Amino acid sequence: MTGDATTSGTSGSGDLDGSTLSNAFAEGPAFVPYLVAGDPDFESSKAYLEALDRGGADVIELGLPFSEPMAEGPTIQTAIARALEGGMTPDRYFELAESLDVEASLVCMTYYNLVYQYGTESGPRPFVERAAEAGIEGLVIPDLPAEEAEDLRAACDEFGLDLIFIVAPTTDGDRLDRMRELVSGYVYVQARLGTTGARSDVSDQTATILERVADWEVPRAVGFGISSGEHAERIVAGGADGIIVGSALIDVVAEGVETGRPVRETANQLESLASELTEGAAAGARKNRSEPEGQ
Amino acid sequence: MSSDATFGDYGGQYVPEALMPAIDELTDAYERYVLDNEDGFMDEFRARLQDFGGRPTPIQRADQLSERYGCDVYLKREDLLHGGAHKLNNALGQVLLAKYMGKDRIIAETGAGQHGTATAMACAHLDMPCEIYMGRTDINRQRPNVFRMRINGAEVNPVDVGRGTLKEAITETFRDWAGTVEDTHYVVGSVVGPHPFPSMVRDFQAVISEEARAQFRDRTGGLPDTVVACAGGGSNTMGSFAAFIDDDGSDGDDRVDLHAVEAGGSSLQVDEEAGVAPNSATLSTGEEGVLHGARTKLLQDSDGQIMESHSVSAGLDYAGVGPELAQLVDEGRVTPANVDDDVALAAFHRLSATEGIIPALESAHALGYLEERIGVVEETEKGGAALGDSILVTVSGRGDKDLETVIEESADRDLDAAPDMDVFREGIR
Numbered sequence: 065m066t067g068d069a070t071t072s073g074t075s076g077s078g079d080l081d082g083s084t085l086s087n088a089f090a091e092g093p094a095f096v097p098y099l100v101a102g103d104p105d106f107e108s109s110k111a112y113l114e115a116l117d118r119g120g121a122d123v124i125e126l127g128l129p130f131s132e133p134m135a136e137g138p139t140i141q142t143a144i145a146r147a148l149e150g151g152m153t154p155d156r157y158f159e160l161a162e163s164l165d166v167e168a169s170l171v172c173m174t175y176y177n178l179v180y181q182y183g184t185e186s187g188p189r190p191f192v193e194r195a196a197e198a199g200i201e202g203l204v205i206p207d208l209p210a211e212e213a214e215d216l217r218a219a220c221d222e223f224g225l226d227l228i229f230i231v232a233p234t235t236d237g238d239r240l241d242r243m244r245e246l247v248s249g250y251v252y253v254q255a256r257l258g259t260t261g262a263r264s265d266v267s268d269q270t271a272t273i274l275e276r277v278a279d280w281e282v283p284r285a286v287g288f289g290i291s292s293g294e295h296a297e298r299i300v301a302g303g304a305d306g307i308i309v310g311s312a313l314i315d316v317v318a319e320g321v322e323t324g325r326p327v328r329e330t331a332n333q334l335e336s337l338a339s340e341l342t343e344g345a346a347a348g349a350r351k352n353r354s355e356p357e358g359q
Numbered sequence: 360m361s362s363d364a365t366f367g368d369y370g371g372q373y374v375p376e377a378l379m380p381a382i383d384e385l386t387d388a389y390e391r392y393v394l395d396n397e398d399g400f401m402d403e404f405r406a407r408l409q410d411f412g413g414r415p416t417p418i419q420r421a422d423q424l425s426e427r428y429g430c431d432v433y434l435k436r437e438d439l440l441h442g443g444a445h446k447l448n449n450a451l452g453q454v455l456l457a458k459y460m461g462k463d464r465i466i467a468e469t470g471a472g473q474h475g476t477a478t479a480m481a482c483a484h485l486d487m488p489c490e491i492y493m494g495r496t497d498i499n500r501q502r503p504n505v506f507r508m509r510i511n512g513a514e515v516n517p518v519d520v521g522r523g524t525l526k527e528a529i530t531e532t533f534r535d536w537a538g539t540v541e542d543t544h545y546v547v548g549s550v551v552g553p554h555p556f557p558s559m560v561r562d563f564q565a566v567i568s569e570e571a572r573a574q575f576r577d578r579t580g581g582l583p584d585t586v587v588a589c590a591g592g593g594s595n596t597m598g599s600f601a602a603f604i605d606d607d608g609s610d611g612d613d614r615v616d617l618h619a620v621e622a623g624g625s626s627l628q629v630d631e632e633a634g635v636a637p638n639s640a641t642l643s644t645g646e647e648g649v650l651h652g653a654r655t656k657l658l659q660d661s662d663g664q665i666m667e668s669h670s671v672s673a674g675l676d677y678a679g680v681g682p683e684l685a686q687l688v689d690e691g692r693v694t695p696a697n698v699d700d701d702v703a704l705a706a707f708h709r710l711s712a713t714e715g716i717i718p719a720l721e722s723a724h725a726l727g728y729l730e731e732r733i734g735v736v737e738e739t740e741k742g743g744a745a746l747g748d749s750i751l752v753t754v755s756g757r758g759d760k761d762l763e764t765v766i767e768e769s770a771d772r773d774l775d776a777a778p779d780m781d782v783f784r785e786g787i788r
Contacts, residue, residue: 135375181663232377
């Protein structure tokens with residue numbers, strides 16, 4: 065299905081004119097990097113995000129740090145602590161999003177309590193309204209399963225945002241159907257069990273899950289554990305429409321912080337890793353075109 | 360008993376997708392084994408609570424306190440349960456349930472170490488491998504409990520992030536579970552977390568009030584006017600209240616008032632800049648939000664970041680509270696209250712010196728509440744009016760684990776019943 069101009073889910077903003085997030089997947093496999101906003105500070109973070117954009121990012125998942133990140137492994141957890149220490153707040157986050165000079169679409173990844181608490185009225189609406197104003201096109205909320213997502217879906221519809229869901233290796237049956245109904249933009253396919261973190265192997269589970277969401281209307285981006293161009297190639301060759309990379313990029317940021325490396329050098333490293341991942345994904349897509357499709 | 364996932368607006372299942380199938384599986388097991396007693400699960404649970412745990416625990420009239428407050432004060436002695444705290448009720452229930460579910464590994468978080476030690480005991484008893492996550496700060500201030508867990512055969516994994524207390528340990532245990540759900544059960548230590556934990560833990564702890572209500576009837580022919588229990592996450596509170604909730608005075612029945620006493624810490628004032636609430640009075644001062652799988656009341660800043668809580672009692676030191684308890688407070692069925700560190704420490708010494716019972720610092724909050732609400736009553740005066748003529752207080756655990764803390768904290772305070780320990784303090788720490 066790579067290369068198809070896919071439309072978004074049945075209940076999302078995609079009903080209007082096809083979501084721009086889905087469109088980011090239209091011209092070949094999408095490279096979707098994740099960084100924690102404000103890690104380690106506002107200005108460095110801005111430089112890193114713009115470097116990823118130059119390196120070929122199609123969508124940037126921009127993490128809004130929450131004090132209790134229950135779905136993250138140690139790498140992202142530590143990055144979140146650095147960003148909070150550096151003074152990142154929801155309001156600063158939206159300022160950062162507005163200040164970015166990037167072509168990639170922005171998706172906000174955070175935990176539900178921050179979405180729920182934002183603004184004066186309770187519930188997710190004020191957060192989504194502000195996110196839309198800041199140019200954010202979609203949300204991923206790891207601690208919000210489809211069962212609890214009705215209010216947020218409604219707010220996203222109102223302000224034209226996509227709501228991305230994570231499909232895990234353990235997701236099946238009714239749960240898959242429920243997510244399929246609510247998802248728009250793209251679906252985040254979790255490649256293996258556990259929390260986030262760069263791994264050297266690519267799980268066999270990945271192929272099985274991709275199979276399960278093969279006939280969904282939204283593109284399928286695979287995340288969890290992708291750390292090199294070669295991984296990216298294998299994942300895309302295995303049928304993914306995009307790759308999500310977080311921990312491997314944050315390792316570069318962390319190393320920069322620990323060694324006191326200048327921001328520009330870290331940015332350059334991020335840009336070259338981004339290019340490697342973008343090219344790896346493209347190579348995977350070429351492989352797919354030269355071989356008959358598996359589905 | 361109900362298996363509803365929500366309590367009014369509170370509760371729910373706010374967990375990462377990878378955990379949802381495990382939560383569904385657990386919900387199914389809860390309904391079958393706990394609610395429907397399938398395969399005689401509840402019968403085995405009760406038998407083991409009796410043989411291994413030493414239930415029933417007695418209720419006891421506290422003569423000195425009764426005289427002091429001019430009313431009948433009864434204590435529910437959960438400090439006499441095996442392990443020295445109410446925590447075993449839940450730990451034994453969940454580890455046994457995990458066995459019925461065919462799981463072969465147990466993980467748990469612990470704050471004060473009481474839930475960790477209870478889980479380690481239950482795992483040794485039922486032959487299950489056990490790993491406990493515990494914040495570094497808590498490890499340092501609860502060393503005897505760390506030793507007990509290790510001696511019972513559990514692994515203790517230190518958690519170094521954040522302030523290294525209960526909420527970090529919970530987050531870390533969820534993280535382990537996200538990668539191991541297929542063969543592992545997470546024994547949540549309180550009536551918190553995603554459904555079915557709040558209901559299931561309440562049902563395992565309800566034995567406290569089921570016994571106490573019948574014992575009180577046998578002893579006095581009636582029901583207490585007020586039940587007082589300390590509240591951190593709320594497992595002791597819900598356990599102490601569960602069987603009394605329907606005694607709400609409707610239909611002309613006697614009403615039993617239910618008072619949940621939280622840790623007022625050193626102050627109810629919040630330092631928003633530092634992200635610190637020097638208390639854990641969630642029911643009194645918290646705002647609705649979502650943490651650790653449930654919508655409930657939380658100590659949080661205006662952005663929704665979770666605050667660091669504080670209490671002299673590690674077991675009450677938590678920024679959230681059980682969703683059902685939050686609802687019962689909103690409905691007016693449960694009265695929230697709090698007492699500060701000083702009052703709790705004074706109550707600790709008072710019960711120790713006058714009744715011969717060294718209570719856990721958690722329980723000392725419930726006892727301190729009597730002093731604060733009623734105070735010393737003159738001999739001729741019929742007192743206790745503030746809380747009625749008969750009061751049942753749950754002593755949720757014994758205080759051996761808190762001795763070092765109490766001696767340190769008492770040294771700088773002017774506390775009536777506190778013995779002079781200066782000569783002996785040299786050897787401590």
